[in-house]
Amino acid sequence: MGNYAQIDPRPAIYNRSGRPSSSASSVASSVRTNETFDAILSSPSSSRTSFESWNSSPKRAEYGWQRPAPIKQYRRRRDTGELFATLPDEVLGLILDELRKSHLAPNSTSCATCMMRDMCSIAVSSRKLAKAARVILYENIELVGADSHAQRKRYKLNFGSRLVLLRRTLRGNPDLAAMVHTLKAPAVPQGVPLDLYQNLVASIIMACPNFEQLVGFHQNQDYSFNRLFHALSTRRKLVEMHWTLEPSQFQRKRRLSNAAALLNSDNPNYQEAPGDLLPQQSEEFLELHTDWEYLTTLSIHCLPGATITPISLIPDIVSRLPALQNLHLSHLPFTAFNDANLLSLPSLQTITFSHLPGVSSEGLSSFVRRPSSRSIKKLTLQHVDVDSLPALSQILSNLTSLESFSLVQNSMPIMPPNEMIWLFPYLASPSLRKLHWDITSHQICANVADSILAKSIAANGFPSLRVLRTPNDPEGIFQSLCKPVESIEAPPSDKHRGLISKCTSRPSPPATPTTPSTPKTPSKSPSGLSFPMEDQLFPSKASSNLAQARLAAQSRLEAARQTPRFVISVTEDEVEVEKYGLAGFIGQTESKINYCVTPDEGASDESGGLLDVTDVLGDGGENLRFDGREGCTGRWNTYNGNVVDKKDRERWFHTERGRWRPVTLS
Numbered sequence: 001m002g003n004y005a006q007i008d009p010r011p012a013i014y015n016r017s018g019r020p021s022s023s024a025s026s027v028a029s030s031v032r033t034n035e036t037f038d039a040i041l042s043s044p045s046s047s048r049t050s051f052e053s054w055n056s057s058p059k060r061a062e063y064g065w066q067r068p069a070p071i072k073q074y075r076r077r078r079d080t081g082e083l084f085a086t087l088p089d090e091v092l093g094l095i096l097d098e099l100r101k102s103h104l105a106p107n108s109t110s111c112a113t114c115m116m117r118d119m120c121s122i123a124v125s126s127r128k129l130a131k132a133a134r135v136i137l138y139e140n141i142e143l144v145g146a147d148s149h150a151q152r153k154r155y156k157l158n159f160g161s162r163l164v165l166l167r168r169t170l171r172g173n174p175d176l177a178a179m180v181h182t183l184k185a186p187a188v189p190q191g192v193p194l195d196l197y198q199n200l201v202a203s204i205i206m207a208c209p210n211f212e213q214l215v216g217f218h219q220n221q222d223y224s225f226n227r228l229f230h231a232l233s234t235r236r237k238l239v240e241m242h243w244t245l246e247p248s249q250f251q252r253k254r255r256l257s258n259a260a261a262l263l264n265s266d267n268p269n270y271q272e273a274p275g276d277l278l279p280q281q282s283e284e285f286l287e288l289h290t291d292w293e294y295l296t297t298l299s300i301h302c303l304p305g306a307t308i309t310p311i312s313l314i315p316d317i318v319s320r321l322p323a324l325q326n327l328h329l330s331h332l333p334f335t336a337f338n339d340a341n342l343l344s345l346p347s348l349q350t351i352t353f354s355h356l357p358g359v360s361s362e363g364l365s366s367f368v369r370r371p372s373s374r375s376i377k378k379l380t381l382q383h384v385d386v387d388s389l390p391a392l393s394q395i396l397s398n399l400t401s402l403e404s405f406s407l408v409q410n411s412m413p414i415m416p417p418n419e420m421i422w423l424f425p426y427l428a429s430p431s432l433r434k435l436h437w438d439i440t441s442h443q444i445c446a447n448v449a450d451s452i453l454a455k456s457i458a459a460n461g462f463p464s465l466r467v468l469r470t471p472n473d474p475e476g477i478f479q480s481l482c483k484p485v486e487s488i489e490a491p492p493s494d495k496h497r498g499l500i501s502k503c504t505s506r507p508s509p510p511a512t513p514t515t516p517s518t519p520k521t522p523s524k525s526p527s528g529l530s531f532p533m534e535d536q537l538f539p540s541k542a543s544s545n546l547a548q549a550r551l552a553a554q555s556r557l558e559a560a561r562q563t564p565r566f567v568i569s570v571t572e573d574e575v576e577v578e579k580y581g582l583a584g585f586i587g588q589t590e591s592k593i594n595y596c597v598t599p600d601e602g603a604s605d606e607s608g609g610l611l612d613v614t615d616v617l618g619d620g621g622e623n624l625r626f627d628g629r630e631g632c633t634g635r636w637n638t639y640n641g642n643v644v645d646k647k648d649r650e651r652w653f654h655t656e657r658g659r660w661r662p663v664t665l666s
Contacts, residue, residue, distance in 0.1 A: 084126075084128065085128065087128075089128075089131060089132055092128070092129060092131075092132040093132045093135060093136070095132075096119070096122065096129075096132050096133060096135075096136045097136060099115075099118065099119075100115055100119070100136055103115035103118070104142075106601070106661065108659075109632065109636045110632060110636060110637075111144065111631070111632035111657055111658075111659050111660075112142040112143075112144050112184075112657075112660065113144065113145075113632070113634070113654050113655075113657055114632065114634055114636075114637065114654075115142075116137060116142075117634075117654070119133045119136050119137050120133075120137070123137070134176065134179065135179060138176050138179040138180050139179050139180065139181050139182075140181060140182045140184075141166070141180060141182065141183050141184065142184040142660065143162050143163065143166070143183075143184055143185060143186050144184065144186060144216075144622055144657050144658060144659075144660045145186060145622060145624075145631070145655065145656070145657025145658055146186065146189065146655060146657070147159070147160070147161045147162055147186075147655070148161075148654065148655040149655070158192070159189045159192045159197070160192075160197065160200050162186075163185065163186075163200050163201065163204060164200070166204060167200070167203055167204050167207060170204065170207040170208065171207050177207050177208050177209065178208075178209055178210055179210075180208040180210065180211060181210060181211065181212045181213070182211075182212055182213045182214070182215055183201075183204065183205070183208075183211070183213075183214055183215070183217075184215050184216040184217070184660065184662075185201050185204075185214070185216065185217040186217075186622070187216075187217070187619065187622055187623065194219070198219060198226065198227060198228040199227050199228075201214070201217060201228055202227040202228045202230070202231040203231075205228075205231040205232060205235065206231050206234070208235075210237050211235040211237065211238065212235070212237050212238055212239045212240070212294075213238065213239055213240045214232065215662055216620055216622065216660060216662070218242055218244060218616075218617045219244075220244045220245070220246045220303070221243055221244065221245055221246065221285075222245075222246040222247070222248055222249070223245075223248040223250075223277060223281040223284070223285060224248075229288060230288075232288075233287075233288040233289075233290075233291065233292075234291065235291075236291050236292070236293060236294070237294050238292050238294065238295055239294055239295060239296050239297065240295070240296065240297040241292070241295060241297070241298055241299070242299040242301070242613075242616060242617070243298075243299065243300045243301065244301050244303065244617060245300065245301065245302045245303060245306040245307075245308060246303050246305075246306050247274065247303070247304075247305035247306045247307075248277060248278075248281060248306075250277075250278055250281065251274065251275045251276070251277060251278075251307070252275035252276050252277070252278070273307075273333050273334070273335050274305055274306060274307035274333055274335070275307070276307070276309040276310065276335070277307065277308070277309050282309065282310060282313055285308070285313070286313060286316055286317060286320075289317050289320050289321060290320060292320070292321055293322060293323065294323050295321050295323060295324060296323050296324060296325045296326060297324075297325070297326040297328075297665070298317075298318075298321065298324060298326070298327055298328070299327075299328040299329075299330070299613060299616070299665065300314070300328070300329055300330070300332065301328075301330040301331060301613045301617075302330070302331045302332050302333070302336070303331070304331075307332075307333050307335060307336050308332065308336045309335060309336055311335060311336060311337070311338065311340075311341065312341075313336075314329075314336065314337055314341055315341055315344040315345075318344075318345060318346060319346075324346065324348065325348055325349045325350065326348065326349060326350040326351075326665065327345070327348055327350070327351055327352070328350075328351075328352040328354075328613060328665050329352065329353055329354070329356060330352070330354040330355060330612075330613045331354065331355045331356075332355075332356055332358070333357065333358070334356075334357045334358030335358075336358070337356055337358050337359070338358035338359065338363070339358065339359060339360055339362070339363030339366070339367075341358075342359055342363050342364070342366075342367045343363070343366060343367060343370070345367075346372065347372040347373070347375045348375065348376060349375055349376060349377045349378065350376075350377065350378040350379075350665070351376060351378070351379050351380070352380040352382070352613075352665060353380065353381050353382070353384050354380070354382035354383065354384075354612065354613065355382065355383050355384075356384055357385075359384050361386050361387055361388040361391035361413075362388075362391070364381075364384075364386065364391055364395060365388075365390075365391045365394045365395075368394055368395050368398040368399055369394065369398055373398070373399065374398070374399065374400050374401055375401055376399050376401060376402060377401050377402060377403045377404065378402075378403065378404040378405075379395070379399065379402060379404070379405050379406070380405075380406040380436075380610070381406065381407050381408070381409070382406070382408045382409070382543075382610070382612070383408060383409050383410070384409065385409055385410075385411050386407070386409065386413050387411060387413055387414065388413055388414070388416070389413045389414060389415050389426070389427075389449065389452065390415070390416070390419070391413070392407070392413055392427060393426060393427055393428075396427055396428060396429040396432065397428060397429065399429070399431075400430075400431060401431060402429060402431055402432055403431060403432060403433045403434065404432075404433065404434040404435075404436075405429070405432055405434075405435055405436070406435075406436035406438075406610055407436065407437055407438065407439075408436070408438045408440065408543050408608060408610060409438075409439065409440065410439075410440045410441050411441070412439055412441060412447045412448065412449050413449050414448060414449070415448075421452065424455050424456055424458075424459040424461070425455070425456035425457075425459040425460065425461025425462075426452055426455075426456055426461075427452060427453055427456040427461055428456060428461035428462065429461070429462055429464075430462075430463060430464060431464055432462050432464060432465055433464050433465060433466050433467065434465075434466065434467040434468075434469075435462070435465060435467070435468050435469070436469045436470075436608075436609075436610055437450075437453060437468075437469070437470045437478075438469075438470065438471045438472055438543055438544050438608050438610075439472055440472060440543060440544050440608075441472075443474060444474055445474055445475055446473075446474060446475045446477050450470075450473075450477060450478075451477070453478075454477045454478060454481060457478075457481050457593075458481060465592075465593050466592060466593060466594060467593070467594050467596050468481075468482055468593050468594070468595060468596060469595075469596040469597070469609060470549075471543065471544035471545070471546050471548075471549040471597075471608045471609065472544040472549070473549065473552070473553070474552075476552075476553070476556040476586065478595070479553055479556060479557075479586055479587065479595050480586055480587060480588070481587070481588060481591060481593060482587050482588070482591055482593040482594060482595035483587055483588070483589070483591050483592070483593060483594060483595070484585040484586060484587030484588070484589060485557070485587070485595070487554070487557065488550050488553045488554040488557060488597055489597065489598055543606075543607050543608030543610065544608050545605055545606055545608070546597060546598070546599055546605040546606075546608055546609040547605040549597050550597045553595070553597050556586055557585070557586055560584055560585055560586035561584040561585065562584060563584055564581030564582055564583060564584045565582065565583040565584060565585065566581070566582045566583050567579065567580070567581055567582075568580040568581075568582060596609075597609075601661075601663075602615050602616075602620070602661065602662075602663035602664075603615055611663065611665055613665070615663050616663050616664070616665055618663070619658075619660075620660045620661050620662065620663055621658050621659050621660050621661050622657075622658040622660045623658060624656065624657075624658050629658060631656040631657050631658045631659070632656065632657060632658075632659060633653055633654060633655075633656045634652045634653045634654045635652070635653065637652050638652050638653075
């Protein structure tokens with residue numbers, strides 16, 4: 001028993017080949033078992049003599065390296081551990097946050113699954129790193145794509161295996177649940193009942209007391225009770241909410257007067273306005289916004305046939321959101337939002353009005369003249385049909401903090417019949433940095449509004465303007481005001497459309513860009529009353545295609561190269577021998593404006609490059625069946641070679657999942 005009680009304190013010497021080592025056995029036989037390791041190193045024993053003789057051998061001198069003493073190794077590791085222990089948690093958090101950004105960058109070949117796998121490896125490496133890694137893992141949770149087949153089989157779950165495990169973890173550990181701020185839930189699997197999946201996501205939200213935002217999982221609201229929306233209404237720290245409203249089955253039918261019915265009896269495309277909601281439905285929808293004291297972003301989008309009534313409901317909702325900064329309204333009928341509601345809005349920073357027939361040019365002019373509207377930094381008007389150029393002038397001049405302005409509409413804003421422009425710049429903004437201008441009525445020449453804007457830019461009406469995007473620029477009057485470029489930037493999406501080869505080819509030269517002429521006021525104004533009623537309720541006008549704008553801009557650039565700006569003539573004895581043409585380009589070298597023909601991040605060319613509510617409600621790149629997308633399987637982190645790949649398959653590979661990217665309107 002005494003022999004078994006004594007433990008050899010020496011470090012074991014392992015032989016990786018699996019064969020017994022003769023040197024290790026000789027050293028072990030010469031050391032007494034009752035001595036400590038430090039005593040062995042300090043005593044002039046035969047074992048130390050053998051180490052010294054081995055270090056001084058010719059083989060040691062040949063390779064030129066020396067094995068450090070074990071005591072020095074221990075001190076070095078101890079010093080390194082002490083230095084690591086002095087690092088603040090904030091520094092470790094910043095390091096891991098940069099690692100997370102490198103995984104989720106737009107041009108990265110990795111994905112959220114690979115990021116979480118690396119964070120788990122870091123968390124088990126040391127206790128100090130585990131604290132910072134848990135924050136990265138649970139603060140912004142991203143579950144993308146389908147669950148793995150092995151995981152569903154192991155836990156005997158048909159869907160939501162990761163969500164079920166996450167719910168169990170958060171319920172069993174309140175500290176981790178308090179870290180969760182955002183959740184990216186996977187899309188609803190095919191064949192799964194929607195109410196069951198919504199209840200599963202709602203149970204996770206209820207477990208997180210500091211929950212702020214649900215991203216990538218947007219469901220429609222039909223004014224009936226829903227556990228998901230009820231769970232969101234109880235989170236006091238919610239910062240962002242997107243509503244997609246469906247028609248209610250209990251929605252009242254609106255009755256038209258006999259005059260309105262007779263007026264639109266011959267119009268087959270006429271659609272009557274949606275009926276009002278029941279008073280109980282309006283009150284329940286209003287109560288959902290009661291506890292959102294920290295909500296900064298609110299988006300309301302109505303599907304065809306849906307509405308939000310009474311007309312005072314939106315002002316009542318906004319009045320209960322003291323921290324609201326970003327408001328986005330889309331496809332609201334005139335019975336839900338009009339000029340009176342516009343004047344009741346509080347001080348905001350970002351506003352998006354899309355397809356709002358109840359908003360007029362007069363209402364916008366009165367809205368921007370309020371002192372509380374001077375805080376607006378970004379304003380987007382999509383198919384609001386601003387028919388007055390003086391209204392646009394007041395918008396740009398009164399919003400002194402405006403940095404980004406977007407105007408998309410089919411009709412052309414004009415001057416009143418009895419007014420003329422005597423001085424330029426007529427449209428001016430000293431603070432505007434980004435301008436999106438898209439008059440979608442396709443013409444072969446620039447319209448009057450385009451000419452007025454181009455002359456205003458040329459007259460230094462926008463000194464801070466740096467980005468100009470005009471998808472509909474038939475004569476190139478806006479391109480000629482920007483900085484010249486060697487070629488038009490083509491995004492990777494053009495490769496699949498076959499547009500890159502078309503851009504690089506030399507097409508036939510189009511019309512030379514001309515200087516904007518002095519505009520003339522048309523004799524008749526296309527007022528909003530001349531449009532059909534269905535355009536006011538549910539306008540179907542689209543934006544210009546930005547891919548076609550890139551082709552047109554490249555054609556103008558190629559045509560400008562054929563017309564040189566400078567001509568060098570070489571003469572000999574007053575006889576011209578050679579003649580060279582230089583610097584054929586389009587634009588102005590002294591300009592600071594960049595001509596933008598690429599869409600915003602998350603937007604598409606079909607929408608004119610401008611972000612819309614439909615982009616926010618999209619899949620964000622998660623669906624691999626769309627447009628032949630290629631997902632991530634973790635293969636980027638493996639070595640080359642059949643042997644290594646087969647060995648590391650279970651360690652690095654995962655179910656193929658898309659690279660999801662969040663899209664934000666504000």
